[in-house]
Amino acid sequence: MRFDTLAIHAGQEPDPTTGAIMTPVYLTSTYVQDGPGEHKGYEYSRTQNPTRKALQDCLAALEGAKYGAAFASGLAGTDMLMHMLEAGDHVIVSDDVYGGTFRIFDKVFKRSGLNFSFVDLSKPENFEAAITPKTKMVWVETPTNPMLKLIDLARIAEVAKKRGIISVADNTFMTPYFQKPLDLGFDVVAHSTTKYLNGHSDVVGGFVCTSRDDIAERMYFLQNAVGGVSGAFDSFLVLRGVKTLHVRMDRHAQNAMKVAQYLSTHKQVKKVTYPGLETHPQYALAKQQMTGFGGMLTFDIHGGLEAARTFLKTVKVFACAESLGGVESLIEHPAIMTHASVPKEMREKLGILDGFIRLSVGIEDAQDLIDDLAQALDRVK
Numbered sequence: 299m300r301f302d303t304l305a306i307h308a309g310q311e312p313d314p315t316t317g318a319i320m321t322p323v324y325l326t327s328t329y330v331q332d333g334p335g336e337h338k339g340y341e342y343s344r345t346q347n348p349t350r351k352a353l354q355d356c357l358a359a360l361e362g363a364k365y366g367a368a369f370a371s372g373l374a375g376t377d378m379l380m381h382m383l384e385a386g387d388h389v390i391v392s393d394d395v396y397g398g399t400f401r402i403f404d405k406v407f408k409r410s411g412l413n414f415s416f417v418d419l420s421k422p423e424n425f426e427a428a429i430t431p432k433t434k435m436v437w438v439e440t441p442t443n444p445m446l447k448l449i450d451l452a453r454i455a456e457v458a459k460k461r462g463i464i465s466v467a468d469n470t471f472m473t474p475y476f477q478k479p480l481d482l483g484f485d486v487v488a489h490s491t492t493k494y495l496n497g498h499s500d501v502v503g504g505f506v507c508t509s510r511d512d513i514a515e516r517m518y519f520l521q522n523a524v525g526g527v528s529g530a531f532d533s534f535l536v537l538r539g540v541k542t543l544h545v546r547m548d549r550h551a552q553n554a555m556k557v558a559q560y561l562s563t564h565k566q567v568k569k570v571t572y573p574g575l576e577t578h579p580q581y582a583l584a585k586q587q588m589t590g591f592g593g594m595l596t597f598d599i600h601g602g603l604e605a606a607r608t609f610l611k612t613v614k615v616f617a618c619a620e621s622l623g624g625v626e627s628l629i630e631h632p633a634i635m636t637h638a639s640v641p642k643e644m645r646e647k648l649g650i651l652d653g654f655i656r657l658s659v660g661i662e663d664a665q666d667l668i669d670d671l672a673q674a675l676d677r678v679k
């Protein structure tokens with residue numbers, strides 16, 4: 299089956315007992331056994347749950363993975379992956395990542411003895427230069443959150459394989475609809491399903507998938523042993539949301555392009571970054587490894603923090619809030635909000651400055667979105 303059909307059907311057979319076409323929500327913690335160890339493949343819902351299995355199988359099919367595991371949040375999936383490593387191991391991370399991802403690396407796992415290097419992997423030569431004899435994993439986002447830098451997945455994967463390094467791509471921004479890191483040689487894909495996969499801002503969740511048997515064995519062990527699993531109802535909601543992923547992503551991308559083009563002409567706007575604009579420094583790579591450009595864009599507004607605050611308080615259709623990827627349009631100030639946990643000097647080196655604004659462009663009427671931005675920009679000048 300092709301992507302659009304998999305999004306609706308993969309991992310979901312009609313319920314064998316009743317024929318229910320939608321996977322039931324198995325709100326149960328445990329399963330009665332015929333005798334000690336004599337069960338139907340289900341023992342305890344932290345270990346296995348039919349609704350979570352349907353979600354795991356569906357999302358794995360969309361990423362082209364053999365195995366998938368669903369978690370209570372994106373960072374719970376990150377936590378599981380870090381438990382694959384041991385004290386003294388070294389991880390190379392793209393220098394621009396979600397603030398919470400930076401935080402779990404720098405404030406949690408560094409205390410457990412893991413070492414992290416935050417490297418500008420948009421320049422592929424920097425990856426090999428950062429490898430040490432202790433390097434066990436490379437972790438990338440592309441496009442990065444929030445600077446929307448792109449990383450050449452195939453080139454990173456090639457070097458990682460040659461050096462025996464596990465490669466992980468956080469594919470939250472693009473989703474498998476626009477980008478397939480496993481097809482480009484990556485070992486693991488991670489998602490915050492909170493975002494585009496669920497797509498309706500009513501779940502916090504995570505997902506990790508791979509086609510490597512060795513990684514999968516460890517992944518399922520840790521999912522159960524560490525326990526940060528996706529609950530049955532959250533799994534049902536993500537399974538329901540992902541059914542329209544292909545339709546929503548097309549509309550997100552169409553709207554984002556229109557908004558990016560509008561902002562690019564506005565005198566109050568200093569710089570617009572969107573992978574679909576030919577002005578993006580890595581536009582050629584965007585066209586090479588992505589089939590669409592997503593719904594995320596950023597821009598710098600003249601007037602610094604005061605202008606940014608006024609602007610974020612004046613928009614009406616765009617909601618000022620953290621997160622992204624829902625049907626509604628969101629706007630936020632990374633330096634104060636999503637990336638406050640990144641040290642100021644690191645933020646400023648990346649370009650996350652006082653006038654820097656991130657948009658998650660929703661699937662509303664594009665002209666309504668543009669009109670909303672226009673009226674708010676008029677108030678700023």
Ligand SMILES: C=C(NCc1c(COP(=O)(O)O)cnc(C)c1O)C(=O)O
Binds near residue numbers: 374398439470489
């Ligand atoms: C909440 C936001 N990000 C969460 C996130 C996460 C963490 O996902 P959680 O479900 O919030 O734990 C992981 N990876 C990326 C690329 C993310 O953007 C945000 O950027 O507003």
